[in-house]
Amino acid sequence: MSQRIASTRWFIRGVCGALGLLSLCVSAVEVIVHPNVTATALTVSTARSTFGMRQNKWPDGTPVRVFVLADAHPLHNAFCKEVLDVFPYQLRQSWDRQVYSGIGQAPTELFSEEQMIERVSTTLGAIGYVKKVSDHDAVRIITVH
Known part of the structure; x- marks a missing residue:
């Protein structure tokens, strides 16, 4: 991403946050994990590796199971752009390359946020x-910075 686009994005977030309207200006996406995952935060690079299916274990050795929404889902687009800072097609290309070369697999694709919470x-x-995430959901939010 170019420096100008990045600085514009941070400016917009700062203005919206200062006005208390962050949720109206930037759609919030929360990354969730199973309650037994020991990690409390991920860097953007680690999140890209995890959702790109290149990191297959958590720091404690537990296998990573990645769940995503369909490519056309608006939340998937927001997640890719706002959290991972990539376009959805770039993520799809990464998965396809691994699947077709035989070195990896694609994540499990789900159809709704309710199904996402249940499976995670x-x-x-x-x-x-x-x-x-609501208070009664049995998942934990993890920060990506």
């Missing part, structure tokens, strides 16, 4: 994303 909460080592 019941699968050890799982990671995914939703727009908003």
Whole structure:
């Protein structure tokens, strides 16, 4: 991403945050994990590796299980652009390259945020994303910085 686009994005976020309207200006995406995942935060680079299916274990050795929404889902687009700082087609190319070369697999694709919360909460080592987590959901939010 060019320096100008990056600085413009941070300016918009700063203005919206100062006005208390961040949720209206930038759609929030929360990265969620299974409650037993020991990691509390990921760098953007690590998040890209994880969702790009290149990092297959958590620091404690637990296998990573990645869940994503369909490519056309608006939240998937927001997640790719806002959290991973890549376009959705770039993520798809990474998955396809691994699958077709035989060195990896694609993540499990889900159809709704409700299904995402249910699968992440019941699968050890799982990671995914939703727009908003409620207090009664059995998942944990992990920060990406």
